[in-house]
Amino acid sequence: NAGVTQTPKFRVLKTGQSMTLLCAQDMNHEYMYWYRQDPGMGLRLIHYSVGEGTTAKGEVPDGYNVSRLKKQNFLLGLESAAPSQTSVYFCASSYDWYNEQFFGPGTRLTVL
């Protein structure tokens, strides 16, 4: 089992460019999440999904969109990147809110 995988691992964007981060899990989990981690801080929830075809806003959703077309995949999009979105992005999955969450390796994004 690969667990939770993320692509790409690193990316540099210019202000105003767009991109999509891909998360995939092979544990048949219903719930999937996108977090961001800024220097010296814990992770904060951007968006989440409780099943295929569903998405919802988390703690810091502004500037991001998400889609969950297949149960195993969760996409995070930046339509017009800003320097404030420079961060490390983590994807996670779990059976539900109260069960253990498993995290991917992260994507380091720099917006110039």
Add this chain to the structure above:
Amino acid sequence: GIQVEQSPPDLILQEGANSTLRCNFSDSVNNLQWFHQNPWGQLINLFYIPSGTKQNGRLSATTVATERYSLLYISSSQTTDSGVYFCAVVLSNDYKLSFGAGTTVTVRA
């Protein structure tokens, strides 16, 4: 107010020493996890422990849910234990996993 507090913020250990990290939370919890973030940024699951005690090798954890705290014990520390340790909880009046600010552990040879 702060929902998840970790202490101490920083810890420097000599190889072979033991240590205790603490996580206090503001309400009853439905989920509590301990993570180790290594120097390469990878988040590693250590324990899923909303209550009780668990052990995994040199690491063990105890959560006393009624008193709203959890402890992570590191015994016979090694340099590979260096990194940031995060506590994260799902409070009973919330839906999301909330992270503490972390404890940065440095183990010196």
